[in-house]
Amino acid sequence: MPDKVLVVDDSALMRRLLRQLLEEAGFDVDVARSGREGVERLLSGEPDVVTLDVNMPEMDGLNALALMMESRPTPVIMVSSLTSQGAQATLEALALGAVDYVTKPGGTISLNIEDVAAELVAKVKAARRARLRSRPLVRARRTASSPAERRPAREASRPVPARRVGHPAGVVVIGVSTGGPRTLEDILPELPGDFPWPVLVAQHMPAQFTAAFARRMDALCALQVIECEGPTPLQAGTVVIAQGGHDMVVNDRLGRLVAQAVPETPSQPWHPCVDVLVDSVMRHVAPQRIAGVLLTGMGFDGAASMARLHRAGGTTVAESADTAVVFGMPKELIDAQGATEVLPCTRVAAWLVQHVRQHTLQEA
Structure with missing residues (x-):
């Protein structure tokens, strides 16, 4: 049975492109249009890996990720923009428990999706085998142990x-x-x-x-x-x-x-x-x-x-x-x-x- 991947993105074009790309790579793909729907599909569909957009209305990727890690810890790959704000959000997501990230192609997405195709497929495959670790976020300076x-x-x-x-x-x-x-x-x-x-x-x-x-x-x-x-x-x-x-x-x-x-x-x-x-x-x-x-x-x-x-x-x-x-x-x-x-x-x-x-x- 092929691995299940849940694609969570508010862009219909990105959902279609990512679904096509991952299905061609042999994955069974489901999609969600928002962070809230993504959390629901995570619980009902039990995917092996999730790709999660960072910037979404209603519930952004960080809040959705936190709920996913709390309700059903699953390997998550963040899909981030190449901006300073996107970088900060992605690093916060990695601290929350995301396994990895890919950056959205610039310009015309439909023409440039191939720029990240091999990277995305490789990272989804690796995420399937990744070891999830749970710990609180580090928020203060600390010193070495005694x-x-x-x-x-x-x-x-x-x-x-x-x-x-x-x-x-x-x-x-x-x-x-x-x-x-x-x-x-x-x-x-x-x-x-x-x-x-x-x-x-x-x-x-x-x-x-x-x-x-x-x-x-x-x-x-x-x-x-x-x-x-x-x-x-x-x-x-x-x-x-x-x-x-x-x-x-x-x-x-x-x-x-x-x-x-x-x-x-x-x-x-x-x-x-x-x-x-x-x-x-x-x-x-x-x-x-x-x-x-x-x-x-x-x-x-x-x-x-x-x-x-x-x-x-x-x-x-x-x-x-x-x-x-x-x-x-x-x-x-x-x-x-x-x-x-x-x-x-x-x-x-x-x-x-x-x-x-x-x-x-x-x-x-």
């Missing part, structure tokens, strides 16, 4: 080389895709404001979303969270989010490490690309001073580079299957025997705090 709650890091197996003058003591690199915004809310707000290593994040996300995402995370974190627009120094107390529509690399400028946005690497299918970022960090920082974290996401971006980091003496963490929304990217790292640790996302922040503390004590 030392008694932290899991000790694995003892270092080799000496840590001296760092270059002007370079940070170490660097944390995080790669994440589908389910990432909500997963990062389990990690970044738990890092204390005096966390001594800069944190670099490659989250697969389009250009119009990363600035809004950085602002949202900055409001939640004790660390400063910024988008990498121009050359950005790597310094303690800072999280740098890769700019959508680009890849992010680390370079040495007059003895100081900076993160930079560069054009997307044509040979890579995902952007901002995790592999590109990790490889660039390894060119300037000793592997023993790098902590790589690979979180939820479709595909395999980051697995190869973090496996190389692991083999070179760096430390890597793969998110475990019990919390990963989509256990694709971290599974690839585990299968490549490139994960030093396999942890649920809720334990990653405490592990990072302990890991960095251990390095600091070794150098004291």
